Amino acid sequence: MANAKPDTAPEGATGVLVLADGTCVWGRGFGAEGDAVGEVCFNTAMTGYQESMTDPSYAGQIITFTFPHIGNVGTNAEDMESVNPHALGCIVREDVTDPSNFRSSQHYDQWLKVNGRIGLSGVDTRALTRLIRTQGAPNGVIAYSADGTFDLDALKAKAAEWPGLEGMDLARTVSTTQQYEWRDGLWTLGEGYAEGQADEPPPISNEDRAEPRACVERPHVVAIDYGAKRNILRHLVNAGARVTVxxxxxxxxxxxxxxxxGIFLANGPGDPAATGDYAVPVIRQLLETGKPLFGICLGHQMLGIAAGAKTVKMHQGHRGANHPVKRLEDGRVEITSMNxxxxxxxxxxxxxxxxxxxxLFDGSLCGLELEDRPAFSVQYHPEASPGPQDSAYLFAKFVGMLDQQ
Structure with a gap:
């Protein structure tokens, strides 16, 4: 694999990715100095690197971005999906340049430094992605030292000893510790985020809900936060709900x-079976109430477990903003964002x-529905808007079920 050399750092190398099998992938470090151990994955999206880095579902992971120009639009406070980044670091092809976007408020390199996250540039990301596709997502350590000095034996041991995400409950590490009301709606250029939860909810018009809501009082959704992205909560508000997290x-x-x-089951990181030890019994009790449930990602997986299905660790996972998903009831294809x-x-x-x-990539399950309860879920992220907004109807569908209740 290009960039993969034994224990000798090439001239000018200040960063390295050390995999669990001892493979060393050299490059140029940026962001914060130090090292971090986790699962190495790849993301195929061409936009949204800041949203990905701050997505709580990336806790415990090091992201390889396949798109070469990461950092070119800088960073800003509006594109954060949580208070802090949760991905451990990122691996990119090209060096981060000065930002070229009017919304940028901070250089990506500086943003990583401030937030204690490590970057590695100058890597053959195509070769690394092929390795992940053929061998599965490996455990590894990403490290940056400005003077190019590394204790490779220690890094190799750390990568080899890390147990991996299977069996790991990470929702506890990213979930809120207290309840709160969420009020923001969707973002508009030049106006920022809408202030939601006014007395009269915004009109919704689509195939699932053709008429605007006539009632004044918003239905109340309790969102269980296993690592919720902010934009999910915004979409719930925009669809007409009052949201408590x-x-x-x-x-x-x-x-x-x-x-x-109704109850919303949020996304989150880690093994759903591990988080399910305490979450699934609660979900089963909630199903018995007959109240509508809607789950996304980890919430989808744990709803599946609660209904009697099993979950599996995927070979490489799905991460990106260009994943085709087929809706079985009518054959419609949605272009989705996944993680x-x-x-x-x-x-x-x-x-x-x-x-x-x-x-449509591998036939894996991306949505389920209970036939005797008002509960459904999807594996992908309908709030992430990967260009198309093919899946936004799901929020209106859920809130429409609350109206019927």
Whole structure:
């Protein structure tokens, strides 16, 4: 593999990725000095690197960006999906240049420094991506030292000893620790984020809900935060909901004391089976109430477990903004944004649970629905708007179910 050399750093190398098998991928470090261990994945999106770095679902992971021009639009406060970055670091082909975008408020390199995240440039990202595709997502350590000095034996040991994401509950590390009300709506150029939750909700008009809501009071959604992206909460508000966010470890009573009309199960990092140890029993109790449930990503996976299915660790995962998903009821193809390394095994869906969406890349399950309860979920991110907004109807569908209740 290009850039992969034994233990000798090439001239000018100030950064390295050390994989669990001892492979060293050399490059130029940027961002914060130091090292971090996690799973090495790749993301095929051409935009949204700041959103990806701040997505809580990337906790415990090092992102290889396949698009070469990462950092070219700088960073800004509006594109954060959480308060802080959660990805451990990033690997890119080209050096980060000065930003060329009127919205930029800080250079990407400086933003990484301030937030303690490591970057590695000058890497043959095509070769690294091919390695991940053929061998699976490896464990590794990303390291940056301005003087080019590394303790490779220590880095190799750290990479080899890290247990990996399977069996790891990371939702606890990224979830909110207290409940709060979410009020922001969607972003508009020149205006910023809309102030949501006014007395009269915004009109919604699409195939699932052709008429604007006539009622004044917004239905109340309790969002269980396993690592929720902010833009998901904005879409819930925009669809007409009043949103209360509770921690991922909230009990059934914690959720129900808010008297929700419906419950949202958020995205998040780690192994759904591990997080499910405490989350799935709560989800099963919530299903018994008959209130509508909607899950995304980790929430989708744990809804699947609660319904009787099983989850599996994927070979390389799906991460990017160009993933085609087929809606089975009518054959429509949605171009979606994805970020997951686990999936609900479609072959384990029990009676009463139907598949609603599948990936056109590998046939993996991307959506399910319970036939005897008002509960559904998707593996992809309908809020991420990877250019098309093919999947935004799901929020209107969910809030429409609340109105019917």
């Amino acid at each position: 509770v921690p991922g470890e909230a009990s059934f009573d914690d959720v129900m004391r808010h008297e929700p009309d 997951h390394g686990f999936a609900v095994d479609i072959d384990t869906l029990p009676d009463g649970v139907k598949a609603t969406h599948v990936s």
